Amino acid sequence: MNDEWMRNVRSVEPYVPGEQPNEADMVKLNTNENPYPPSPEVGKALAALRAEDMRLYPDPLATELVQAIADFYGVKPSQVFVGVGSDDVIAMSFLTFFNNPVGLPVLFPEISYSFYDVWAECFRIPYRMIKLEDDFSINPSDYEQPNGGVIFPNPNAPTGLAMPVDTVERIVRANPKSVVIVDEAYVDFGTESSLRLLPSYENLLIVQTFSKSRSMAGMRIGFAIGNEKLIRCLYHVRNSFNSYTISRAALAAGTAAVKDRAYFDETRKKIIETREWSKEELTKLGFHFPDSKANFIFASHRSVPAGKIFEELRDRHIYVRYFDKPGTDNYLRITIGTKEQMTKLFDALREICR
Amino acid sequence: MNDEWMRNVRSVEPYVPGEQPNEADMVKLNTNENPYPPSPEVGKALAALRAEDMRLYPDPLATELVQAIADFYGVKPSQVFVGVGSDDVIAMSFLTFFNNPVGLPVLFPEISYSFYDVWAECFRIPYRMIKLEDDFSINPSDYEQPNGGVIFPNPNAPTGLAMPVDTVERIVRANPKSVVIVDEAYVDFGTESSLRLLPSYENLLIVQTFSKSRSMAGMRIGFAIGNEKLIRCLYHVRNSFNSYTISRAALAAGTAAVKDRAYFDETRKKIIETREWSKEELTKLGFHFPDSKANFIFASHRSVPAGKIFEELRDRHIYVRYFDKPGTDNYLRITIGTKEQMTKLFDALREICR
Numbered sequence A, B: 001m002n003d004e005w006m007r008n009v010r011s012v013e014p015y016v017p018g019e020q021p022n023e024a025d026m027v028k029l030n031t032n033e034n035p036y037p038p039s040p041e042v043g044k045a046l047a048a049l050r051a052e053d054m055r056l057y058p059d060p061l062a063t064e065l066v067q068a069i070a071d072f073y074g075v076k077p078s079q080v081f082v083g084v085g086s087d088d089v090i091a092m093s094f095l096t097f098f099n100n101p102v103g104l105p106v107l108f109p110e111i112s113y114s115f116y117d118v119w120a121e122c123f124r125i126p127y128r129m130i131k132l133e134d135d136f137s138i139n140p141s142d143y144e145q146p147n148g149g150v151i152f153p154n155p156n157a158p159t160g161l162a163m164p165v166d167t168v169e170r171i172v173r174a175n176p177k178s179v180v181i182v183d184e185a186y187v188d189f190g191t192e193s194s195l196r197l198l199p200s201y202e203n204l205l206i207v208q209t210f211s212k213s214r215s216m217a218g219m220r221i222g223f224a225i226g227n228e229k230l231i232r233c234l235y236h237v238r239n240s241f242n243s244y245t246i247s248r249a250a251l252a253a254g255t256a257a258v259k260d261r262a263y264f265d266e267t268r269k270k271i272i273e274t275r276e277w278s279k280e281e282l283t284k285l286g287f288h289f290p291d292s293k294a295n296f297i298f299a300s301h302r303s304v305p306a307g308k309i310f311e312e313l314r315d316r317h318i319y320v321r322y323f324d325k326p327g328t329d330n331y332l333r334i335t336i337g338t339k340e341q342m343t344k345l346f347d348a349l350r351e352i353c354r
Helices: A004-008 A040-047 A051-055 A063-073 A085-097 A116-122 A165-173 A194-200 A228-238 A248-259 A261-284 A306-315 A339-352 B004-008 B040-047 B051-055 B063-073 B085-097 B116-122 B165-173 B194-200 B228-238 B248-259 B261-284 B306-315 B339-352
Strands: A080-083 A106-109 A127-130 A149-153 A180-183 A204-209 A222-226 A296-301 A332-335 B080-083 B106-109 B127-130 B149-153 B180-183 B204-209 B222-226 B296-301 B332-335
Touching: A004 B228, A040 A248, A040 B051, A051 B040, A063 A080, A063 A222, A063 A248, A080 A085, A080 A228, A085 A116, A085 A149, A085 A180, A085 A204, A085 A222, A085 A228, A106 A116, A116 A127, A165 A180, A165 A194, A194 A204, A194 A222, A222 A228, A228 B004, A248 A261, A248 B248, A261 A296, A261 A339, A296 A306, A306 A332, A306 A339, B040 B248, B063 B080, B063 B222, B063 B248, B080 B085, B080 B228, B085 B116, B085 B149, B085 B180, B085 B204, B085 B222, B085 B228, B106 B116, B116 B127, B165 B180, B165 B194, B194 B204, B194 B222, B222 B228, B248 B261, B261 B296, B261 B339, B296 B306, B306 B332, B306 B339
Parallel strands: A106 A127, A106 A149, A149 A180, A180 A204, B106 B127, B106 B149, B149 B180, B180 B204
Antiparallel strands: A080 A222, A204 A222, A296 A332, B080 B222, B204 B222, B296 B332
């Protein structure tokens, strides 16, 4: 057999997601999942699924879910796009909005969600990674150069640092010729959303996910909110890729989740409380970190190398995330779990870092 | 507000899926769904879903589902790729395999799945649509010209005509420099699969779906089987797009479905029987059609225009598919439903076509 067909293959460097171990005793703090189960309404929705309905295609527009999201955020259904997790939504957004006719680069922070450059490479989109300030903050004036699009998370990942909406507005206002995507995957843990800018800026797209604050990573639901025109463009490309992305199960469970505002508020409040307590504990243990507003803390120890801590935690079936890249290779990204999980982590760190 | 950002937007002509009406009395024969529910095992798998598990990401490799598919088809798990319906699998395949360095066109039949040219346009892949013979058959020698890839359904859609595996082999053998994709969405209704060619051809990719023969259009599962090397390329691109595509619900329900071989065989047998009976009834009603091996019949009436029949059926809440394109605009694609559904259709056609 020959492999001449390989000449036609797209060459990529895929994103490497955090490991998904499955041990009964594990403390899993490596992929920013929510330690609490989804709303009890999700359980009811799953229990109500009927196998016989699965023979039919789902609603390609996911009308019920879109309506629930629109109601929750006070926007029109025509302003809401849904996808298979926010990764799918952002991938579609790269395809849709980052096609600069003269090859101007898409801008995003150098230390940020490490999927951005993977998408750009995959779709052959020119890009420029912008250095953060020494304190890991984003300088909005860096995004006032010619570009084919802008994307950044708010709060940023893996730093957890939040940007005030006024600063986001400065970036959006400076780029009327580009779509500016604010990736708000972690916004519900104490950052103000930029949703209130939408009436003023046609070029702003806000992306969120059900995987973090709504405890539904396993169901694969993400969404974008923006101007109707922007959302229509996104659906056109989505419908040139896959018409039916949201299964009947995701549709039912997602709708139930978003309707339960009280549970959502209660859960994120608990995570914020655990995060703030965790900051105190980590400080006592000799760690320093940017002041996270997300459901994780990006922490570095004053004397023990992050790689070593990562390995030793792993030996104890405690999983955190370690990015072995220049600039972040002495940091661990620690997801905020339950108080019990964090106590186990801190007990282990006390041994490892003494 | 201005819309200068529009200059960066990908311009596409999206695929238009069949309508998804939702009327209690409807007879839905327009999107080739299975009239029978999925295996009872799917119901059990859905009932066993636990909401609390949904907080965690699913297995990004969908190991259990991949293993079940590999076992069913007698291949290695490393030869199986899974996606969000076969549309997702084919979209990823276009991205992965159709990147000819000198712009040679991808070849596919002119009358075929109408998503192929949409994907090519969306990804800006040069393509050439090849005319069918007058009897709607595919002439394999037409695919012996320089190309950047080949894709065709077997059986073809919307004609339903099957190609013998020897003819498929001729096309695969003639194209060692390209990946040849055989879209077997409808293969389980009486066409021999080209799976047996896999050991001999590294450049062959076979795509199938759970939406038709396994009655799970609502769950969004499709898969590809090919040489390990080909499958690895596909996962690399998938992992540059979205790491987690198969939800925990799809994983559980899909695995249950594929393990129930007896139910699968029983269901497709019933559909084949109804199809053959439907051919007799349609002939009596004055229709002619290619000899379909799929779960639909592509039929034209000797005197009543297809557009008129389509509209009149629609008024009666009977939905079939009508493609208003040159070459097919006097045909209806009629999905094979239950005997009861087909009886309602034939009763209506007796009125409309008298």
